Amino acid sequence: MENYIVSARKYRPATFESVVGQESITKTLRNAIRTNHLAQAYLFCGPRGVGKTTCARIFAKTINCLNPTAEHDACNECESCRAFNEQRSFNIHELDAASNNSVDDIRNLIDQVRIPPQIGKYSVYIIDEVHMLSKDAFNALLKTLEEPPSYAIFILATTEKHKVIPTILSRCQIYDFSRITVADIIRHLQYVARQEGIEASEEALNVVALKADGGMRDALSIFDQLVSFCGNNITYEQAIEVLNVLDTEYYFRTVDCALQNNVSQMLLLLNNVLNKGFDAQNFVLGLGQHLRDLLVSKDAITTKLLETSDAIKKHYAEQAQNCSAQFLFRALSLVNECDIQYRVAKNKRLTVEIMLIRLSQLTASDETPSVSSSPLKPIAVTPSNNAQTIVKQSPNIVRTTVEQPSGYSQISVRQPSADPKTAVGRPVRVSIKTSVAQPAQPEPIVTQPQQDNPVSEHHNKAFSQQDLDQVWLTMPKVVGGDDRQKAAMLNANVRLDDNNMVVLSFANVLQLQSMQQLLPLIRKELCTRLQNDSIQLGTILAETTQYEHSTVSERYKYLVSRNDELDKLKTLLDLQIE
Numbered sequence: 001m002e003n004y005i006v007s008a009r010k011y012r013p014a015t016f017e018s019v020v021g022q023e024s025i026t027k028t029l030r031n032a033i034r035t036n037h038l039a040q041a042y043l044f045c046g047p048r049g050v051g052k053t054t055c056a057r058i059f060a061k062t063i064n065c066l067n068p069t070a071e072h073d074a075c076n077e078c079e080s081c082r083a084f085n086e087q088r089s090f091n092i093h094e095l096d097a098a099s100n101n102s103v104d105d106i107r108n109l110i111d112q113v114r115i116p117p118q119i120g121k122y123s124v125y126i127i128d129e130v131h132m133l134s135k136d137a138f139n140a141l142l143k144t145l146e147e148p149p150s151y152a153i154f155i156l157a158t159t160e161k162h163k164v165i166p167t168i169l170s171r172c173q174i175y176d177f178s179r180i181t182v183a184d185i186i187r188h189l190q191y192v193a194r195q196e197g198i199e200a201s202e203e204a205l206n207v208v209a210l211k212a213d214g215g216m217r218d219a220l221s222i223f224d225q226l227v228s229f230c231g232n233n234i235t236y237e238q239a240i241e242v243l244n245v246l247d248t249e250y251y252f253r254t255v256d257c258a259l260q261n262n263v264s265q266m267l268l269l270l271n272n273v274l275n276k277g278f279d280a281q282n283f284v285l286g287l288g289q290h291l292r293d294l295l296v297s298k299d300a301i302t303t304k305l306l307e308t309s310d311a312i313k314k315h316y317a318e319q320a321q322n323c324s325a326q327f328l329f330r331a332l333s334l335v336n337e338c339d340i341q342y343r344v345a346k347n348k349r350l351t352v353e354i355m356l357i358r359l360s361q362l363t364a365s366d367e368t369p370s371v372s373s374s375p376l377k378p379i380a381v382t383p384s385n386n387a388q389t390i391v392k393q394s395p396n397i398v399r400t401t402v403e404q405p406s407g408y409s410q411i412s413v414r415q416p417s418a419d420p421k422t423a424v425g426r427p428v429r430v431s432i433k434t435s436v437a438q439p440a441q442p443e444p445i446v447t448q449p450q451q452d453n454p455v456s457e458h459h460n461k462a463f464s465q466q467d468l469d470q471v472w473l474t475m476p477k478v479v480g481g482d483d484r485q486k487a488a489m490l491n492a493n494v495r496l497d498d499n500n501m502v503v504l505s506f507a508n509v510l511q512l513q514s515m516q517q518l519l520p521l522i523r524k525e526l527c528t529r530l531q532n533d534s535i536q537l538g539t540i541l542a543e544t545t546q547y548e549h550s551t552v553s554e555r556y557k558y559l560v561s562r563n564d565e566l567d568k569l570k571t572l573l574d575l576q577i578e
Helices: 023-035 050-065 079-085 104-111 135-146 183-196 202-212 215-231 237-240 249-258 263-275 278-295 310-320 326-342 350-358 364-365 465-472 475-480 483-491 509-530 550-560 565-573
Strands: 039-047 092-096 123-128 152-158 173-176 388-393 398-404 410-416 491-495 501-506 534-540
Touching: 023 050, 023 183, 023 465, 039 050, 039 135, 039 202, 050 079, 050 123, 050 152, 092 104, 092 237, 092 398, 104 123, 104 135, 135 278, 183 202, 202 215, 202 237, 202 310, 249 263, 249 278, 249 310, 249 326, 249 350, 249 364, 263 278, 263 350, 278 310, 278 326, 278 350, 326 350, 326 364, 350 364, 364 475, 465 509, 475 483, 475 509
Parallel strands: 039 152, 039 173, 092 123, 123 152, 501 534
Antiparallel strands: 388 398, 398 410, 491 501
16 A cells, blocks of 8 residues: 655645745745855745745755756756755755754754765755754854855744844845735645545635645645545535634624624524534634625725635625625724623623624614714704804813893803813802893794604504603613713603694703704604604703892802702802802
8 A cells, every 4th residue: 555645745846936925035046046146044934834944945956956957947867856856865954953952963063064065066954943043052053154165055944033143144145935825825725636636616725725824734734634534525514614614604694684783693693603612702803804804895906905715705795885884994893892802801702792782783873873973063943033042162162152032041151171270279250141131032933853754664643741751751761872961861841742743842052952963863762662753853942031130149149049059069169259
């Protein structure tokens, strides 16, 4: 029975042309051989399994070839090439620094350097995992590495260049090997499969390439594992089963549920993933990668950043059309936040479930403007004929001015911003200005915001003031908002007027202004809970009490009679009345 050879060894490149994914490096080395510009020392660095040691062996074989080809490749026929292929060459010496990292090992190597090659031109010394050498061993190598004999060439290979001391780096030509792309790995695996008579789907090989993470040696080892399980026909389903990889379809379904605001289905999907034995954090990481791939799929310019097969790229492009960029930005932020919190969370599953629930509400929140993120904008409300209420905001001063005709009082409040020069306890002057008018206040005029019908079916159920009051008590919890908005809803006077007009009366213009952005959502909830689509929503300011006082002290006493907390505030802040 013939001895089995693993694919990583059987299909190891023997020429520069067959090296996968390192075209720039192989071209540079071939040009150096062609022009006879050979350095005394080289440093090959990069991730594992990308061809560092392979290129070092090909380079050593080629420069010792006695009859190189026109393309300056090894002929594989001369005595030097045959000795190399039969692993009996005395011109090429390999040292594993992981197990031979002492000063004595380097001294033995230096003693060998003194012996010139018997066949060929050069003695090549390949030191693998050179970063494992001790500091003393590095120092012992320095002199020989800088000024070796004319026939000696050193090739150092490492996966951790930062661990090599600078004095060694300065004596070497440095070549940085890159990760092999998914597309290159898939093409090479397809070549190996054809040579071995194996049928493998592109989706299955894509899973292998992603699992290998840029290493060809790892990809070939995984390929051999799949062949042992599947035989001569490798399918996508078998690949994800053997490699314990979560099917990308789960991520596509998760995003679909998020777009449909389907919380229940998302939680069931997570439960299914956990029942299959996958870790919740792996699901979170995979979902983040999926959202990133959707984002790069939205623009043809960034599609090249998507490392996957053409069939899956098409699926990404289809789903990306249904996702807005804003949704993907917010979703990525939520997933990243969940990944950070997962490590310290005690109930890890709940952390992931909360993330999925928030994810499913992103598109729903897009319909209702965010209250906390929206800037303060001027509004105009008409509580009476020829009356204007304007709220203005500047970077340092918040000034509220209410200008009203006869029957109203005019109040101007100036609130300065924090001033580091103002010491704690310094008296602050508060100015209150009132104007008195005798005529009676006219009936307020209600403003009605224009809104679309929030429900799909038509409802026209009659309701009473009592029904309205009961539903209104639940509004702060249903609608949400910040504490100021919830307090405004609780303190608002709600009245049912003619023709299903719901009038909201607020105590001051600041409360009314803070509620403007929630009015569409409030009307939608009222229509749904009262089962009446014809509800219209109006807002007014509460009627201003008329009072007349001649002096500042009398006006202050009047305000204290309305609210005794004002006197406590004056004492606490050491205020003075002008």
